Amino acid sequence: MKKLFRLLYSLLFVSCISENKPLEIETKNTIGIGILEINSHEALPIYLSKNLDEVIDTITFDQVYLGKNSGSIEINSSVLKTKFKPYAISASSGTAESEGRINIGLGSYGTTLKFTVIESNPKYFKVILNEKTKEIGYIKAGKEIEKQYDYNSWKSYLQNVQMITIDNKTAIYNSPGGSKINLIDDCALKVTDVQNEWAEIKPAENIVGSKKYKGIKGWIKWRDKDTIKVRIIVQIID
Numbered sequence: 001m002k003k004l005f006r007l008l009y010s011l012l013f014v015s016c017i018s019e020n021k022p023l024e025i026e027t028k029n030t031i032g033i034g035i036l037e038i039n040s041h042e043a044l045p046i047y048l049s050k051n052l053d054e055v056i057d058t059i060t061f062d063q064v065y066l067g068k069n070s071g072s073i074e075i076n077s078s079v080l081k082t083k084f085k086p087y088a089i090s091a092s093s094g095t096a097e098s099e100g101r102i103n104i105g106l107g108s109y110g111t112t113l114k115f116t117v118i119e120s121n122p123k124y125f126k127v128i129l130n131e132k133t134k135e136i137g138y139i140k141a142g143k144e145i146e147k148q149y150d151y152n153s154w155k156s157y158l159q160n161v162q163m164i165t166i167d168n169k170t171a172i173y174n175s176p177g178g179s180k181i182n183l184i185d186d187c188a189l190k191v192t193d194v195q196n197e198w199a200e201i202k203p204a205e206n207i208v209g210s211k212k213y214k215g216i217k218g219w220i221k222w223r224d225k226d227t228i229k230v231r232i233i234v235q236i237i238d
Contacts, residue, residue: 021048021056023135030134030226032116035087035157036125040148041073041111047138050124056137057084057129061111073111085130088114115139120151155194157232158222163188163204164230172201172218187213188233189220197223199230 038044041061048054057079064072074091077084090112115127118136125139139149152160165188172182176198188207193200199222203213222230 026118026128026134026136029118031223032118034117034151034153036115036117036127037150038113039150042148050138052124052138052140075111075113083130085132087116087131088112158191158194158199161232161234163190163233166230170220172220174218176219181218182216184213197221
C-alpha cells in the first residue's frame with residue numbers, strides 16, 4: 001500500500017511540475033507571419049518545444065448536452081484554462097440558438113479557434129497561446145494531419161477576409177512608402193495586396209458608407225511594428 005501511495009504521489013508530483021513549467025515568451029515578432037485556423041474537433045495537443053516530445057496542454061472540443069447551451073461545442077484547455085487566450089476562440093451555437101437564427105434568416109455559427117503563427121515549417125507551427133502575455137507553444141504539422149488545420153500567411157489571410165475597417169483618419173499612399181494621396185476614415189476596405197506592413201486597398205463592395213470613397217485606391221499601413229492598426233472582419237452574417 002505504501003508503494004502505491006508513493007507511486008501516486010510521484011505521478012502527481014510529475015504532473016504538477018509539467019503543468020507549471022514556464023512557457024517561452026515571444027518578444028521579437030509578436031504579430032507573427034500568419035494565422036493558423038483549427039478546423040477539426042479532434043483533441044489538439046500543445047507541445048512545450050519544437051522537439052514535440054512533451055505535451056503541456058490539450059485543447060478539447062466538448063459537446064454540451066444539457067441546459068440552454070445544449071447542442072453547442074465548447075473549446076476547453078486542460079492546463080492553461082483561462083490563460084488560454086489565442087488570436088480567436090469561440091464556441092459553436094447551441095441547438096435552440098441555431099434554430100432561432102435560421103428562423104429569422106440567419107445562419108448558425110460553428111467553433112472558431114485561431115492562433116497567431118510565429119514560425120511555420122513542415123514539422124510544426126510555433127504559435128502564441130496567450131495574446132496578452134505572448135506565451136507560446138508548438139502545434140504538430142504534417143501531411144497526416146493537414147486536414148485538421150488551415151494556415152494562411154498574413155498576406156493571404158488579409159486578402160481573403162471580407163473587409164478591414166479603420167477608425168481615425170488614415171493616410172493613403174500611391175505605393176508602399178510613397179507619396180500621400182488622400183485621407184479616409186470610417187470606411188470598409190478590401191485588401192487586394194500586401195507587402196510587409198503595407199496593404200493595397202479599395203472600398204469594399206456593397207458595404208454601407210463605402211460609396212463615398214468610390215474610386216479610391218492605394219496603400220495603407222495595416223500594421224506598425226507590434227501593433228495591428230486595422231480591424232479585421234472575417235465575415236458579415238446577413
